[in-house]
Amino acid sequence: MIIKLLYNSVIVLALFLSNCSANNDDVLSNDDKDSGDVVVEEDETPEKDYNLPNIDLSNWKVTLPIGNPTEVSPPEILDYGTNETLKPFMYNDSIKGALVFYTYPSSTTANTSYSRTELREQIKAGDNSVNWTFSQGGIMTGELAMAEISKDKNGDYHRTIIMQIHGRLTNAQRDLIGQKDNNAPPMLKIYWHKGYIRVKTKVLKDLNASDEEILHTDAWGDDEGYNFPEYVGFDKFKLQVKISEGRMEIIMNNTSKVYNDIHIQKWGIFENYFKAGNYLSTTDSGASAKVEYYQLNVTH
Numbered sequence: 001m002i003i004k005l006l007y008n009s010v011i012v013l014a015l016f017l018s019n020c021s022a023n024n025d026d027v028l029s030n031d032d033k034d035s036g037d038v039v040v041e042e043d044e045t046p047e048k049d050y051n052l053p054n055i056d057l058s059n060w061k062v063t064l065p066i067g068n069p070t071e072v073s074p075p076e077i078l079d080y081g082t083n084e085t086l087k088p089f090m091y092n093d094s095i096k097g098a099l100v101f102y103t104y105p106s107s108t109t110a111n112t113s114y115s116r117t118e119l120r121e122q123i124k125a126g127d128n129s130v131n132w133t134f135s136q137g138g139i140m141t142g143e144l145a146m147a148e149i150s151k152d153k154n155g156d157y158h159r160t161i162i163m164q165i166h167g168r169l170t171n172a173q174r175d176l177i178g179q180k181d182n183n184a185p186p187m188l189k190i191y192w193h194k195g196y197i198r199v200k201t202k203v204l205k206d207l208n209a210s211d212e213e214i215l216h217t218d219a220w221g222d223d224e225g226y227n228f229p230e231y232v233g234f235d236k237f238k239l240q241v242k243i244s245e246g247r248m249e250i251i252m253n254n255t256s257k258v259y260n261d262i263h264i265q266k267w268g269i270f271e272n273y274f275k276a277g278n279y280l281s282t283t284d285s286g287a288s289a290k291v292e293y294y295q296l297n298v299t300h
Contacts, residue, residue: 051097054295059122062277064089065115069107074125089117098292100147101278103160105287111183118161118277121298128182131168131271134264135245138300140274145236146192147290152282156194160289161279163190163239165248167270169215177215184270185220188241188248191281192291195233197252199226203263214266223263228252236294241274274298 057080061073064085072086080086089102103117124130132138140163149157167184174182191198202220209219230237230253240251245268248259278291 050094052092052094053097053099053293054297055099055293056297057119059125059298060119061122061126062086062090062119063109063116065103065106065108065117067107069109069115073122093292096292096294098145098147098294099296101291101293103278103280103289105280105283105285110181113283114279114281116161116277116279118164118275118279119296120166121274123273123300128168128273129171131273132300133271134243134248134268136300137244138272138274138298139243140241140276141295141297142239142276142293143236143295144239145292145294146195146232146234147292149192149289150282150284150287152284152287158280158282158284158287158289159191159193159198160281160291161189162192162197162276162291163241164188164275164279165241165243165272166275167267167272170271173215173269176212183217184215185217187267187270187272188250190239190241190250192232193227195231197228197230197232197237197239199228199250199257201248201259201263202267204266207262207266211269214269226257228255228257230255236292243272 057077058074060077061071062077064070064072066089070085072080072083076083077086080090081092091100092098093100101117103115106115108115120128122128122130123132142163144162149160151157164186165188166186169177169179169182169184171182185202187202189200191200201223203223204214205219205221206213213219238251238253242249242251246260246265248264250257276293276296278289280287280289
């Protein structure tokens with residue numbers, strides 16, 4: 001009996017010592033961690049809670065639907081996020097990552113009755129006199145969407161111009177025809193029109209007109225226009241305008257429309273500049289529109 005009690009005591013003592021050893025191992029392990037061992041943890045860097053548009057405004061000025069109208073050029077336009085004049089009309093949607101252009105009928109520029117919040121390309125920042133010809137070429141690429149737009153009295157959406165190529169007379173051409181400014185017709189207008197993308201270009205009324213005669217605005221008329229077949233509505237889409245000598249191509253998503261006729265060839269006499277934004281084509285009271293640009297890029 002005594003032998004059996006001694007045997008059980010030895011067993012209990014062995015188990016007790018074993019547990020103590022395990023606990024000491026745990027304590028030593030924790031001490032080792034605290035005394036300099038490197039503990040690799042998962043990356044806990046918080047995700048970015050904002051998203052900015054991919055747009056460099058270094059070579060753009062903007063026209064607003066206020067003032068005479070008001071224009072803001074580089075370098076002031078680069079601080080549009082804090083510019084009190086610009087903030088109501090041109091601002092970031094940092095959730096979507098878009099630059100928003102907001103406009104409504106109010107102040108207008110010369111030769112039009114419509115208002116805009118629209119960028120005008122400036123190859124030389126702050127200078128309107130340096131432009132490009134079709135022989136020099138250029139590409140404008142954008143990713144954009146219609147965010148909001150009002151309807152007319154019949155319940156149809158208003159339309160707005162989202163991209164343009166505008167013509168410009170050189171000083172010599174202006175003086176030759178006795179015009180007071182350098183304005184020439186817009187060769188290209190691209191509209192958001194009832195959820196579709198519509199293209200309008202200029203055509204020469206008289207193909208036998210002289211080089212001097214075609215410098216006049218009234219020498220040019222409007223073509224019938226072209227609607228891209230894809231309905232974009234309020235969804236994001238891609239738009240590209242590619243210019244080379246005697247050729248103009250507009251690509252909307254994966255569909256291309258090419259102009260390379262005599263009218264484009266004759267247009268080569270003009271200088272040009274790109275435009276992008278929101279040029280609302282109505283004077284209806286209470287009308288407005290917001291256009292979102294996610295990307296905008298120009299190369300020459």
